[in-house]
Amino acid sequence: MKKEIISVPGVKAPDSPFNHVVKAGQLLFLTSQLSCDLKTGEIVPGNIEIQTRKALENIKYLLDASDSS
Template identity: 45%
Template sequence: MKEVIYTEAAPKPIGPYSQAVRVGNLLFVAGQIPVDPKTGEVVGRDIREQTRQVLENIKAVLEAAGYTLDDVAMAFVFLADMGHFPAFNEVYAQYFKEKPPARVTVQAARLPRDVLVEIAVIAARG
């Protein structure tokens, strides 16, 4: 059975999709960009600031569904520029200190609202 997850603590979807969907013990979190959920504005001008906001948004969606960052099994990362990879990793490592999830990181030609980073995750609880 599919359950849609929504929280005001994360940015509202800007299209016909859900913030997250739970199916069984899996939670599929839609791609999050560095938008402040209170203002709807993009946060930060550099990759570090934007990565922090994206991960805080993901954390909020996970928490709304009863999950934590420790439950993240897979992350899909889209960077506007692979030159940002080292700085992105510095911040990402602060959120996933032990047993980090599997991950795919690619450079995207363009991201929504011309942000520098977007991340989607799959979390699992057993």
């Protein structure tokens, strides 16, 4: 199965050796989605509800930017 690294414009590249989005066949794999600002990499302050919401927003953004359906 062919593996393709998806680069999302405006998203800060990770400081560690992984990619935010990898496509393999018709599947997308997302890794290490934290409650951070995707442009700066800074963690968003707040309680668990705020941080969970931000992590889910990041996942939605990456999936949308990767043309997921």
